Amino acid sequence: MSAQLTLQAPLDVPPAEVTPYLDRLWKGMLEGSSGAATFTLLVWEPSWLEQQLVRVGLIDGPIRGFDRSDLMTAARQAVSDCGLPLSTAPMDPRLAWALGQKPGHQSSADLRGQVVESAISAHMPRRLITLAPTLDAGRPLETMVAAYCPLPEEGGTGAACGDAVVLRGGMGAIQQNLHLIQPLVGDDLPCWVWWNSSLDEPLDMLEALAPLPRRLVIDTSLGSPRRCLDVLVARIDAGQAVNDLNWLRLRSWRESLAMVFDPPSRRDALAHVVQLDIDVEGDHPVKGLLLAAWIADRLGWHLVASRPIPADSGSSSESGGIAAEFERTDGVSVQFRLMPVPMGMPKAHPGAIVGLRLICEPKGRPQLCVILCSESGGCMRLESGGMAALELAEELVPLPEEHEEMEMARLLSGGHDSTNPLLASAAPLAARILPD
Amino acid sequence: MTTLLTNPLRVGLRQERVISPQCIVIFGASGDLTHRKLVPALFELFRQRRLPSEFAVLGCARRPWSDEEFRSKMAEAMADTIAEHPGAWEHFAQGMFYEPVDLQQSDHLVRLGTRLETIDRLRATRGNRTFYLSVSPEFYGSGCRALASAGLLADPERSRVVIEKPFGRDYGSAQGLNKVVQACAKESQIFRIDHYLGKETVQNILVLRFANTIFEPIWNRNYIANVQITAAETVGVEERAGYYESSGALRDMVQNHLTQILALTTMEPPGRFDAEAIRNEKAKVLQAAHLANEQEPWQCCVRGQYSSGGTAARPLSGYRDEPGVNPNSTTETYVAMKLFIDNWRWQGVPFYLRTGKRLPKRLSEVVLTFREAPVHLFDAAGGAPTPNQLILRIQPDEGAEFKFEVKAPGSGMRSRPVDMGFSYDDSFGEPSDEGYVRLLADAMLGDPTLYTRSDEVEAAWRLYTPLLELIEEAPWQLPVHPYEARTWGPAAADNLLAEEGLIWRRP
Numbered sequence: 001m002s003a004q005l006t007l008q009a010p011l012d013v014p015p016a017e018v019t020p021y022l023d024r025l026w027k028g029m030l031e032g033s034s035g036a037a038t039f040t041l042l043v044w045e046p047s048w049l050e051q052q053l054v055r056v057g058l059i060d061g062p063i064r065g066f067d068r069s070d071l072m073t074a075a076r077q078a079v080s081d082c083g084l085p086l087s088t089a090p091m092d093p094r095l096a097w098a099l100g101q102k103p104g105h106q107s108s109a110d111l112r113g114q115v116v117e118s119a120i121s122a123h124m125p126r127r128l129i130t131l132a133p134t135l136d137a138g139r140p141l142e143t144m145v146a147a148y149c150p151l152p153e154e155g156g157t158g159a160a161c162g163d164a165v166v167l168r169g170g171m172g173a174i175q176q177n178l179h180l181i182q183p184l185v186g187d188d189l190p191c192w193v194w195w196n197s198s199l200d201e202p203l204d205m206l207e208a209l210a211p212l213p214r215r216l217v218i219d220t221s222l223g224s225p226r227r228c229l230d231v232l233v234a235r236i237d238a239g240q241a242v243n244d245l246n247w248l249r250l251r252s253w254r255e256s257l258a259m260v261f262d263p264p265s266r267r268d269a270l271a272h273v274v275q276l277d278i279d280v281e282g283d284h285p286v287k288g289l290l291l292a293a294w295i296a297d298r299l300g301w302h303l304v305a306s307r308p309i310p311a312d313s314g315s316s317s318e319s320g321g322i323a324a325e326f327e328r329t330d331g332v333s334v335q336f337r338l339m340p341v342p343m344g345m346p347k348a349h350p351g352a353i354v355g356l357r358l359i360c361e362p363k364g365r366p367q368l369c370v371i372l373c374s375e376s377g378g379c380m381r382l383e384s385g386g387m388a389a390l391e392l393a394e395e396l397v398p399l400p401e402e403h404e405e406m407e408m409a410r411l412l413s414g415g416h417d418s419t420n421p422l423l424a425s426a427a428p429l430a431a432r433i434l435p436d
Numbered sequence: 437m438t439t440l441l442t443n444p445l446r447v448g449l450r451q452e453r454v455i456s457p458q459c460i461v462i463f464g465a466s467g468d469l470t471h472r473k474l475v476p477a478l479f480e481l482f483r484q485r486r487l488p489s490e491f492a493v494l495g496c497a498r499r500p501w502s503d504e505e506f507r508s509k510m511a512e513a514m515a516d517t518i519a520e521h522p523g524a525w526e527h528f529a530q531g532m533f534y535e536p537v538d539l540q541q542s543d544h545l546v547r548l549g550t551r552l553e554t555i556d557r558l559r560a561t562r563g564n565r566t567f568y569l570s571v572s573p574e575f576y577g578s579g580c581r582a583l584a585s586a587g588l589l590a591d592p593e594r595s596r597v598v599i600e601k602p603f604g605r606d607y608g609s610a611q612g613l614n615k616v617v618q619a620c621a622k623e624s625q626i627f628r629i630d631h632y633l634g635k636e637t638v639q640n641i642l643v644l645r646f647a648n649t650i651f652e653p654i655w656n657r658n659y660i661a662n663v664q665i666t667a668a669e670t671v672g673v674e675e676r677a678g679y680y681e682s683s684g685a686l687r688d689m690v691q692n693h694l695t696q697i698l699a700l701t702t703m704e705p706p707g708r709f710d711a712e713a714i715r716n717e718k719a720k721v722l723q724a725a726h727l728a729n730e731q732e733p734w735q736c737c738v739r740g741q742y743s744s745g746g747t748a749a750r751p752l753s754g755y756r757d758e759p760g761v762n763p764n765s766t767t768e769t770y771v772a773m774k775l776f777i778d779n780w781r782w783q784g785v786p787f788y789l790r791t792g793k794r795l796p797k798r799l800s801e802v803v804l805t806f807r808e809a810p811v812h813l814f815d816a817a818g819g820a821p822t823p824n825q826l827i828l829r830i831q832p833d834e835g836a837e838f839k840f841e842v843k844a845p846g847s848g849m850r851s852r853p854v855d856m857g858f859s860y861d862d863s864f865g866e867p868s869d870e871g872y873v874r875l876l877a878d879a880m881l882g883d884p885t886l887y888t889r890s891d892e893v894e895a896a897w898r899l900y901t902p903l904l905e906l907i908e909e910a911p912w913q914l915p916v917h918p919y920e921a922r923t924w925g926p927a928a929a930d931n932l933l934a935e936e937g938l939i940w941r942r943p
Contacts, residue, residue, distance in 0.1 A: 421448060
């Protein structure tokens with residue numbers, strides 16, 4: 001995927017001049033162009049990992065603010081250089097923090113907010129506002145403004161232009177100038193706020209950027225599990241339209257499991273589940289918990305109790321798993337275990353699902369064992385214990401490696417003006433399963 | 437499809453594309469289609485959470501109904517559905533409005549514009565509108581003109597118009613109508629509906645062909661001997677005599693539904709899955725199609741008309757005895773024909789199309805018959821080996837079936853045909869959406885992939901022009917053969933295939 005440059009070179013404009021400049025821009029240069037009647041996209045884009053990798057010289061600039069292949073390669077290398085467990089995902093915020101302890105003073109051009117991913121620009125945001133905090137916390141605020149016109153696809157209906165505004169500087173400068181945001185967002189179009197960072201960052205910034213009724217996009221794979229789930233649940237409870245990229249990445253798992261039970265001959269087995277096992281990469285359980293909570297919610301299970309499983313002293317995993325007991329609608333108990341699995345080549349985001357096993361005991365019929373495995377992980381651990389001797393339904397779950405920008409583009413294409421009801425039901429349950 | 441125990445894990449997974457805030461304006465809102473198909477489809481979309489909260493339906497017709505009367509008429513017609521979801525209907529109905537409008541009266545259009553602005557403010561629909569012309573076909577052109585002159589189609593991004601079938605009566609009138617509507621709106625705003633394209637199984641033809649590597653290499657003249665496309669109905673003309681007398685089976689079924697199935701079955705693979713790429717390929721293949729004998733069309737086409745039949749206990753009237761039908765009518769209720777497609781893929785492969793009313797079964801299917809094995813090594817239980825067949829069942833019992841030869845059990849080496857089947861019911865067990873649900877959603881999304889473009893419509897009419905001219909100018913050369921109700925059409929239709937040593941599939 002190629003990034004799309006803005007129509008004009010971004011212009012440095014003093015903060016107080018941003019709004020008047022945009023007015024002049026639309027009345028002058030862009031007069032006659034149809035302003036896209038779409039949405040405003042406000043992005044919190046610290047790109048700490050990319051900034052740190054550039055600073056220590058592991059990648060060259062410019063800093064762009066979205067995934068690039070050399071960034072992933074360098075990040076995987078940095079995991080071992082920093083002495084982190086090999087299961088650490090490249091996007092794990094702990095990696096950026098560890099890199100921050102290393103010396104280095106390389107600098108580079110910073111193009112955050114000045115290039116628009118074509119997948120996103122295809123949806124023609126009317127205004128793209130990027131907040132780009134720098135590693136230098138004391139750096140003063142710079143504001144830049146540019147217009148952009150996505151090229152219409154063949155057969156398209158002409159260019160509908162938008163503009164891009166970048167606020168770049170140290171955290172302090174950005175915080176002091178948050179009042180600039182509201183006039184830029186406006187009220188006539190929907191506004192999406194993409195928190196493209198860890199949820200462990202100070203919540204006051206998130207709260208300032210994403211008041212109701214703005215639509216919020218977060219990623220619950222980034223940040224401590226408890227914090228991630230608490231933020232997600234709090235926002236849903238507050239009635240905000242919340243989209244979680246971590247939940248969206250579960251799409252192929254939900255679809256694959258539903259597919260197993262599409263044939264009516266299998267459906268009865270769903271009422272007789274006795275055991276659910278989920279393996280996840282590394283020690284971030286949120287994705288696995290969301291998957292388990294979705295299953296439990298759809299099947300009407302009631303959570304009885306949950307507890308941590310201590311780390312096995314012989315295990316290479318840093319942390320243990322989670323065990324829980326559910327009660328089915330007919331009162332029968334369902335045992336759930338979520339186990340971290342060490343991986344040599346983890347996926348980009350922490351806590352990717354490795355495998356899922358569902359054991360059903362229909363009355364008077366043979367046990368059914370459903371095993372879903374990721375392409376990268378394999379099924380061997382879940383097949384052990386004689387499972388292969390049961391009536392077995394095994395599926396390989398395709399895991400397309402998609403960038404956040406692609407996920408974001410998918411969200412934007414769908415409108416999504418309310419929280420997905422499946423997520424709204426699963427998130428509170430996932431938060432309850434996670435032991436304190 | 438039958439509804440079986442719902443898969444609880446499937447619920448809510450179809451969160452595909454969400455329609456942007458808008459108002460759908462239905463002209464002809466007092467008509468049959470509105471309460472039978474359109475409003476039920478919109479309600480289904482609402483229940484599936486695929487409509488935004490900023491949504492409105494504005495019914496328009498000449499009758500002086502109020503909003504409340506419109507809501508209650510729709511509620512009355514949809515009582516069974518609403519009884520299952522009363523809360524949802526109450527919520528949905530809040531966004532339903534009605535405005536008495538005669539499209540020929542300019543002051544009515546002005547009033548309509550004002551009403552739409554009021555709805556925009558009330559329901560936050562942002563001036564985004566889909567106009568659905570569910571009116572008599574003679575008003576399609578003037579309806580579009582009226583909308584355009586009132587400025588309601590001025591914004592190509594926020595307004596679109598859906599036009600029901602039939603789009604024209606022949607090639608000339610379709611061309612004329614295209615000119616009129618294209619003068620009123622851009623092609624990207626015009627959605628010519630063919631509800632057959634909303635069927636899952638029709639769309640599945642594309643997936644079957646282009647998502648599997650095993651079919652496409654053999655999907656051509658080298659492997660396929662002939663193709664039969666059938667759309668059979670058990671019902672008679674029912675209450676549609678007024679319309680049907682002037683259209684007949686050729687205009688009512690063949691020019692649109694069967695031709696669309698033909699196009700999807702025979703088109704080249706598009707470079708990408710988008711509306712223009714797919715419609716380009718469909719238009720190209722239709723432009724390459726022609727009647728097997730254009731000079732003497734009576735040689736490759738048979739028309740029929742059902743006569744009385746049925747059983748002593750349940751006798752069925754003949755077409756000419758139906759209410760509203762001319763007792764001397766020569767309108768065809770059955771038509772069968774042979775076509776060819778002149779391109780590299782299909783040169784020399786005969787395509788047989790047939791459709792009729794009062795046939796023994798209600799079904800639509802595509803049957804691809806493959807060439808015989810070059811050498812018969814084995815005795816066949818039936819005398820000769822049965823050619824392989826791939827049968828795509830459009831409706832009912834949606835699915836696909838592949839017939840091939842296997843060794844018959846026993847000590848000899850005799851072959852016999854068996855079936856390998858795929859059934860939507862067995863694999864998915866969920867009823868698929870009504871065609872209108874999919875098509876209305878697509879129109880409101882501005883996605884024309886499943887709608888026919890102007891050149892497709894014209895190519896489809898041009899394909900049958902020799903027949904239509906013959907029926908008009910020398911109907912005695914294409915007589916209407918009577919056939920007994922609930923039989924598979926006139927014997928003359930069998931002769932179309934008999935010359936090639938073929939027979940119609942008896943499903």
